[in-house]
Amino acid sequence: MPAPRATLPPSPGPGPTGDRPVSLTARDLPADVSVGAHSHEWGQLTYARNGVLRVSADGSSWTVPPQRAIWIAPHVVHEVTILEAACLSPLRIHASRDPFRGETCRVVEVSSLLRELIAALEVGERPRDPRRGALLGELILDELARAPSRPIRVPLPRDKRLKGVCEALLAAPGDTQTLAGWARAAGASERTLARLFERELGMSFGQWRQQARLAHGASLIARGMPLWQVAQQLGYASQSAFSAMFRKTFGSTPSSYFADERRLRS
Template sequence: MAAWPITALAKDYPRGWHVPKHRHRRGQLIYAKAGVMQVTTREGIWIVPPQRALWIPLGMEHEIQMEGQVAVRMLYLDRSNSALFGSHCKVLSVSALLRELILAAVQAHADKRRKRMVVLAHLLLHELQEAKEEALHIPVPSDPRLKTVCQRLLAGTSRVESLEQLATHVGASSRTLARLFESELQMSFVRWRQHVRLARALSQISQGRAIKAVARDAGYASCSAFSSMFRRVLGITPTHYMTQATEPSAASSSPM
């Protein structure tokens, strides 16, 4: 029997579930129907809310942390189709049509309807190639000093610390640390920390926390300032995102 053009699977995970490092022989599109995932690869940390999907090239080692309950939908592409999407991870915007195609493919695969999957595969590949790439990427450093600082920021233990305070903590000058952010991560300290705060905000919003509280925890003095940043990065307001984000109906602990 001929191989399926695309393999589509559905798995639901409980809050806080961690999928350890692994890799696939096929390219993978990973999409959260509900909930937020944090995916880590050698290229960085990728935040994946319900309106986005992450392309992971074949052979790319990755691990996944579930922020809240997450309903994961996955597509696996063969080598020839994987080549269409490149050899680097990227976050893609998921339109209403693409979302329904992903869900339809998952159902067709579950029902073993191969002919239907063949038809869906053509549409899926077209829509994926047309999808806009989004900047939900947190690069990771190699310098030990910068790595320590970034781990503190990711853990939330240094939410109010300045660059100068962080530099002192790792025995470096603030100028050296600022230069490392630019040279290793290609973004300023302020922008990198903003991406981390946004990642935390996505997780909190998906769990139903009030936007005012999320904005305060992210270090913003007002909801309007937080909303402006949120919309600039994600293209929608926090309120719109909260409306679109839905919790999965069930969760299980099956490995990916």
């Protein structure tokens, strides 16, 4: 099982208001720390301009590279783990300006324009230029509402034994240990663990592990890692085996999938 991580409080700073519906407080965080489970009265776009995050909320987990962000609705409990040192720049959005009403969580593409608007808002948040910050916030809300969604969701369980296994696999998606080995580590029988996967997650152990691997692999590819290296890190026998599973899941090869993403961002 993974070693405990250092847990940090949420970012300090003022929340959004009716006059200033978008606010932001950026901070640099090292790898292998977590922002503990919490919620807000406002909505939050969880985004990092560099590094890689894992966000857990609403019974699911997402691995988030800089090209993506996750919308989390007001009052939804969430946790953020820093997988690779990152500048965490969560956007706080007033509940009255929710861009995705009815959705608790939504993964969105961060366009070049949205990325630059967020960077400019960091400057606009300074006391010397409050009006600029308000204008940037309105532009961000407009761009965010147009952002395409690219969900790569990994469901999470409630059972403590199964949750420990899933968290360990998310921390080391290339691990090749069998279900029997994980059952011993969790203090349960292999049959019990298999039943928990089906009952709580609606899929087998093998299916869930593949989904977790592909979600992590997508973030590695988005950062520019060669496919052969991604396949190696995730425990696939070859690059072609990884590409075949990726195509089966997402309907296109990794190269085509990310070429589409680059066109969306251009």
